[in-house]
Amino acid sequence: MSHYSSRHGFDFLRTLTLAKEITFQMFIDEVMDLVELTGLKNAMVGIAGATGLSAEQRKRLTIAVELVASPSIIFMDEPTTGLDARAAAIVMRTVRKTVDTGRTVVCTIHQPSIGIFESFDELLLMKRGGQIIYSGSLGPLSSNMIKYFEAIPGVPRIKEGQNPAAWVLDISSHITEYVIGVDYAEIYRSSSLYRENMLLIEELGQPAPNTVDLHFPPGYWQNFRAQCMACLWKQRCAYWKNSEHNVVRFLNTFAVSIMFGIVFWKIGSTIKREQDVFNILGVVYGSALFLGFMNCSILQPVVAMERVVLYREKAAGMYCTLAYAIAQMAIELPYMLVQVLIFASIVYPMIGFEMTAVKFFWFVLYMVLSFMYYTLYGMMTVALTPNLEIAAGLSFLIFIFWNVFSGFIIGRELIPIWWRWVYWANPAAWTVYGLMFSQLGDRTELIRVPGQPDQTVREFLEGYLGLENRYFNLVTCLHLAIIALFAFLFFIFIKHLKFQRR
Template sequence: MKCGGQEIYVRPFGLHYCHLIKYFESIKGVKKIKDGYNPATWMLEITTSMEEIALGVDFTTIYKNSELYRRNKTIIEQLSKPPPSSKDIYFPSQYSQSFFIQCMACFLWKQHWSYWRNPPYTAARMLFTVVVALTFGTMFWDRGSKIEKQQNLFNVMGSMYAAIVFLGLQTVSYVQPVVDVERTVFYRERAAGMYSASSYALAQAVIELPYGFVQAAVYSVIVYSMIGFEWTAAKYFWYIFFTYFTLMYYTYFGMMSVVLTPNHKIASVVSIAFHALWNLFLRFPIPGPRIPIWWRWYYWACPMAWTTYGLVASQFGDVIKDMLDTGLTVEAFTTCYFAYKHDFLAELAVGVVGFAALFACIFGFAIMVLNF
């Protein structure tokens, strides 16, 4: 082919390019090839646009008017007609491997090595988590055990609220560029028929689980011990549980925002807008009972509100021994002021898991049906 994708020669080259050389040397004005000269280089030199102008010929027109072109067309027509006894090619499935094998290939091979060899994402994510944990731990040192005043309780709750905001924003901003790059690779590999969109989406969601757990465990150990929350198995379990699934639904929300938009820059703008709206209905800056009744439905649709509710209710919702300076127990104050109830923890757990699952499912559906 020459510039523009136009055909000038279609035929096997032959031994030592004999057919190619014979064809072009038969054209009037084309210089002969020298002994020992590279046939490929010679062919490129004689078929340039400058050579066509100098010779006053068009190699495309010459080829289309040649016997070689007519013979090729005849062969194509003959081969395009299947024999009478032949059957159409049939494959029982679109992909050569089962869905399970596709998932294992995407998870154990592709995503595993992709994340392991991406320290700017994985290592920086862990480093930021440690920095945030140490910052909040030193700022609110031993505040969790000193809640005899209402302001002290607000301070501890403020540390939970600020941590959600910090970790949430950073988690979303870290994952979005990674998913954007992986999506480009996925489009190419899907077109090649390597694996289905559903197996890719499942592997992309599952690979985040261990990294999110390590992140949540590191953060929880540092913050829980430095702030001085009550060391009981149940309270620590609930703390790490809500921290873990908060990180996961933020991660899946960032992934979802990328696949619903053309690129991660637009996804970043959209996710920040949603985060600001969630922050308004968190039930901490404005307690739930004080939100206008026509807006109270929205804080149940706000995942951050479920996390804050779960963290506060699990740590202070059953504290009946400590009295605040207001004369109320900690349990009574959180119930009256914020409408937080300790016996609602099971529903809160289902809620944060549900938000993570919802965002992951939307991510999987969007990657299957949308193509940017």
């Protein structure tokens, strides 16, 4: 959620967790006021330890996230860990205000300060091994707990001004038990406090007359369409706020377009020699591989970060994996289209390709398809691997094969027959094939080929490069197939492979 504001996070959760009849605007405002985040509602969450909200503000935002679902009970695991005294006090003030709204909060906490300890109403104290040695109310200034333990023979009395939490941890240690010769767990099981707790449990365990069993319907709070729309809205907000990611790839696309246009200025307007065809093949090769690889590399850190968020939100039952996968893939489409239009509108006329609507359409189409399979391949490798470094390494390894067998370094007809299957399994080769044949496949002017009779551009494409008309429609279909395959594998991997370590 690094590129969301606090308000965006609340709105997203509201969409997925609140029923439509709830007046969400007032409810969200109430929650933000409760956790004292009203003044930070437009602040970016940022990256922990680097940008955005501080540690204690993140803790309060996490509490608010859970409150949006309006639970009756909240479990917190060491909410003050890693915070200084002031930040811990702010978080516990938020917890106390949450309790005052009628909700039950259960916290695990170790060695709290006296201020934090006095914030709790009841204490469940366990010694090593998980045995309960006290379960009951603390009382004012922890008086009930102190009275209980001081009544045990041999237990040192609390000193004036001593932190009750530190005192009870000292006297309940294994060493103190051994020195004074007591078993706190056995004493508790023999106490009237234990009997009162057992009676209370038995009483609360009996359902009231005319009540029905508690039932939690399976599935999610919202239907699949609502999940997809909410996930897509979240991704839209994140991409719009992530200026670093988008500006970099747009500027890179613009810079590469200008560079290609200058280096290959008007080479497509007149084709008289074999070298002219190879020059065009070079720009097509660069277009098919360089920009796609760049897009993949820029996207992978974003997807890796979103995967961490997915683990948490999926575990909370907010949405299904398919809704996330659809949103993650769909949000890339408009940005890819803008990149392609930037590239095509600059490179196409500067190179001097034939200015017809049909040929320009094929150029744009193959560039879009190229961007799509590179992008989806990058997503797939992130979903397949445990960390970003391995995903980047795997991508680089596969791109080497795509590069070698793309049809530029060595033409299809010159590839040894036992390696030719790699060419047909290479989507980069399909893109080079489609771009070259769509632009030059109908050119009939003669070109000079050293050591051979003059031949038409089309004959040279078929004879040397193996770019034949009969495979053109097949290549287009193969693009669609590989895009569908990468999308499917991304969904399968992100759904069934989990690399979360906690």
